[in-house]
Amino acid sequence: MATPRTDPLTVEVVELIGTVVARYYAEYEQAAAKHSLTGAQARVLSLLTLEPTPMRRIAQKLKCEPSNVTGIIDRLEARGLVERRPDPNDRRVKLAAPTEDGRVTARRLRESLDFAREPLAELSDEERTVLRDLLKRMLGKEAPVAAR
Amino acid sequence: MATPRTDPLTVEVVELIGTVVARYYAEYEQAAAKHSLTGAQARVLSLLTLEPTPMRRIAQKLKCEPSNVTGIIDRLEARGLVERRPDPNDRRVKLAAPTEDGRVTARRLRESLDFAREPLAELSDEERTVLRDLLKRMLGKEAPVAAR
DNA sequence: TATTGTTATACTCTATAACTATA
DNA sequence: TATAGTTATAGAGTATAACAATA
Numbered sequence: 609m610a611t612p613r614t615d616p617l618t619v620e621v622v623e624l625i626g627t628v629v630a631r632y633y634a635e636y637e638q639a640a641a642k643h644s645l646t647g648a649q650a651r652v653l654s655l656l657t658l659e660p661t662p663m664r665r666i667a668q669k670l671k672c673e674p675s676n677v678t679g680i681i682d683r684l685e686a687r688g689l690v691e692r693r694p695d696p697n698d699r700r701v702k703l704a705a706p707t708e709d710g711r712v713t714a715r716r717l718r719e720s721l722d723f724a725r726e727p728l729a730e731l732s733d734e735e736r737t738v739l740r741d742l743l744k745r746m747l748g749k750e751a752p753v754a755a756r
Numbered sequence: 757m758a759t760p761r762t763d764p765l766t767v768e769v770v771e772l773i774g775t776v777v778a779r780y781y782a783e784y785e786q787a788a789a790k791h792s793l794t795g796a797q798a799r800v801l802s803l804l805t806l807e808p809t810p811m812r813r814i815a816q817k818l819k820c821e822p823s824n825v826t827g828i829i830d831r832l833e834a835r836g837l838v839e840r841r842p843d844p845n846d847r848r849v850k851l852a853a854p855t856e857d858g859r860v861t862a863r864r865l866r867e868s869l870d871f872a873r874e875p876l877a878e879l880s881d882e883e884r885t886v887l888r889d890l891l892k893r894m895l896g897k898e899a900p901v902a903a904r
Numbered sequence: 905t906a907t908t909g910t911t912a913t914a915c916t917c918t919a920t921a922a923c924t925a926t927a
Numbered sequence: 928t929a930t931a932g933t934t935a936t937a938g939a940g941t942a943t944a945a946c947a948a949t950a
Contacts, residue, residue, distance in 0.1 A: 614870070617884050622873050624891040629780045631895075632773065634819060646916065646941095663932060671782060673919055678933055680917080700926045700931040722762075725770050727894040735890055736769050742887045743772040746875040747779075796940065811909060821942055826910055828940080848908040848949045 631727075639720035643713055650717055652680055653689060653706060657714045660693060660705035689713055779875075787868035791861055798865055800828055801837060801854060805862045808841060808853035837861055 640650035648670065655661060655669055663681065667674040681704050684690035689710035695701035706714060728736060788798035796818065803809060803817055811829065815822040829852050832838035837858035843849035854862060876884060 617881065617888065618873065618876055621876060621884050621888045621891070624888060624895065625776065625780060627895055628773065628891060629777045632777045633781065648917065664930085672917080674932070675920080675934080676918060683916085695931095698927075698931080702932065725766065727896070728766055728769060730893050730896070731890065733765065735893075736765050738886060739890045740765065740769045740772060742879065742883055742890075743769070743776060745878050745883075747772065747775055748875070748878065794939065812907085820940080822909070823911080823943080824941060831939085846908085846950075850909065 636721065639717060642720055643717055645713075645717070648680055649684055652677075652704075653684060653710055653714050654717065656690060656704055656706045657711060660703040662695065662701045662703055664701075666704060684710070784869065787865060790868055791865055793861075793865070796828055797832055800825075800852075801832060801858055801862050802865065804838060804852055804854045805859060808851040810843065810849045810851055812849075814852060832858070 637647045640647050652666060655666065663677045664674055666677045681690055688707055690704055691707055693703045693705055695703050785795045788795050800814060811825050812822055814825045829838055836855055838852055839855055841851045841853055843851050
């Protein structure tokens with residue numbers, strides 16, 4: 609417990625996480641490219657399938673400046689994957705929403721990503737449960753210490 | 757076992773991994789920015805501290821085209837963090853190597869990243885061991901199934 | 905001929921600042 | 928006056944294609 613920083617075990621785990629991050633990231637970009645999308649475009653399109661979203665909100669999700677979102681949505685809109693709608697409650701706001709075409713692309717993208725999830729196939733259900741709880745704890749989601 | 761794809765547990769773990777990836781990536785960029793480096797520059801500089809590296813090899817490590825490396829090294833060189841050296845064995849090759857300044861910056865960057873490792877402090881030694889072995893299995897490194 | 909690194913070009917993402925239309 | 932979205936601008940990373948030097 610205490611303050612683990614540079615002990616060999618921690619260093620090893622950190623390196624493994626780094627490897628997972630690099631692989632996951634690369635495969636995400638690759639899956640996006642397969643659908644002629646950039647990583648940012650793919651992330652936004654996926655986000656929009658949850659619900660029509662104000663430009664400002666998209667920027668917050670992407671952790672970038674709102675001005676960047678204009679261009680990303682422009683390009684998705686030019687390809688007919690997304691459309692801008694007025695917000696009935698506030699005429700300053702524009703809601704970005706996927707078109708039918710956009711939904712299809714987003715679904716295919718999601719399926720491509722299943723392929724990126726292959727590594728989990730190596731683990732049994734029990735192991736996945738343990739992994740889930742450890743990751744939750746790491747992320748401060750306070751999963752119970754004992755298996756549930 | 758079999759072919760786990762869309763069962764709730766797998767989906768949950770995939771989402772958690774996605775969260776870890778996003779957080780790790782964001783904190784890496786942030787740590788790099790703290791030293792006025794972009795993510796790509798930080799990755800290259802870190803790489804070079806292992807050994808002087810041909811431009812071509814850097815491109816392979818970064819999974820990008822060699823032409824891009826020229827610019828990244830240009831900018832690191834302009835800041836005095838990296839230098840280009842001839843390769844004694846092949847006069848076509850240029851080896852990129854960190855300057856003393858570059859080594860100092862790389863070390864500080866590494867220390868900043870320790871901060872990004874904080875989440876692991878939530879776990880005990882035993883839990884870190886379990887996590888290590890699960891990650892290894894995921895990455896196809898074939899760690900023993902039983903704890904070692 | 906093949907390979908290494910570079911240059912030139914074009915596109916995307918990024919932050920900053922200034923602008924507009926609403927609120 | 929404050930906020931949402933946009934435009935304008937500049938810097939960085941990216942891929943492609945063409946090039947010079949060397950193998």
